[in-house]
Amino acid sequence: xxxxxxxxxxxxxxxxxxxxxxxxxxxxxxxxxxxxxxxxxxxxxxxxxxxxxxxxxxxxxxxxxxxxxxxxxxxxxxxxxxxxxxxxxxxxxxxxxxxxxxxxxxxxxxxxxxxxxxxxxxxxxxxxxxxxxxxxxxxxxxxxxxxxxxxxxxxxxxxxxxxxxxxxxxxxxxxxxxxxxxxxxxxxxxxxxxxxxxxxxxxxxxxxxxxxxxxxxxxxxxxxxxxxxxxxxxxxxxxxxxxxxx
Numbered sequence: 001x002x003x004x005x006x007x008x009x010x011x012x013x014x015x016x017x018x019x020x021x022x023x024x025x026x027x028x029x030x031x032x033x034x035x036x037x038x039x040x041x042x043x044x045x046x047x048x049x050x051x052x053x054x055x056x057x058x059x060x061x062x063x064x065x066x067x068x069x070x071x072x073x074x075x076x077x078x079x080x081x082x083x084x085x086x087x088x089x090x091x092x093x094x095x096x097x098x099x100x101x102x103x104x105x106x107x108x109x110x111x112x113x114x115x116x117x118x119x120x121x122x123x124x125x126x127x128x129x130x131x132x133x134x135x136x137x138x139x140x141x142x143x144x145x146x147x148x149x150x151x152x153x154x155x156x157x158x159x160x161x162x163x164x165x166x167x168x169x170x171x172x173x174x175x176x177x178x179x180x181x182x183x184x185x186x187x188x189x190x191x192x193x194x195x196x197x198x199x200x201x202x203x204x205x206x207x208x209x210x211x212x213x214x215x216x217x218x219x220x221x222x223x224x225x226x227x228x229x230x231x232x233x234x235x236x237x238x239x240x241x242x243x244x245x246x
Contacts, residue, residue: 027133034134039082047075078117085111097198099148102139106130151198155221160191161214168212174205208238
């Protein structure tokens, strides 16, 4: 299953400050109201209601299309619940890609956690406040180096073959380099998950089986090519990848 939140533009989504939502309703006046309306829209699979919580002032046409498509995918998924989480210490609010800096245009106060009905699958997105109203956090874009070296697509794929009565729970952590800076990320999943992002290369990755009976596999992709494939292995330990020095 592809993680619909793994693409950069969904790291922060897009919000418009001080405007009513597309449905004509006022923007949520509290974090709890935002959470409640977002959860109701996702459970109802109401794409329009989901999109009405996002404002679009100053957003490029390309970004609008990307975000709207990914939010439509999210609205079509089976959601068990939505809750608010505090912003973790050291959470990265600014990203840089291909000479462009992306940063939130609201005061980020925490994360919205979306739990799937499939055990172990979850995603988080930031939310914030501006002008007394609450929004799913947005980004603004600033070009700081028009001659920057272009990043390549990177991907981590985890697949499992587990007994139906004993599904596998796996954790994955990885380190990648983007713009000569090392960054760390990861996920927890049941059976299968994949994530894609941009950078220079993946430095290391480790997948560990938490529970379940069966085998699992790790694949590392860079620029459309598979640079590592563990094949299916049955182990109670971990699968690890370390990039060879050029």
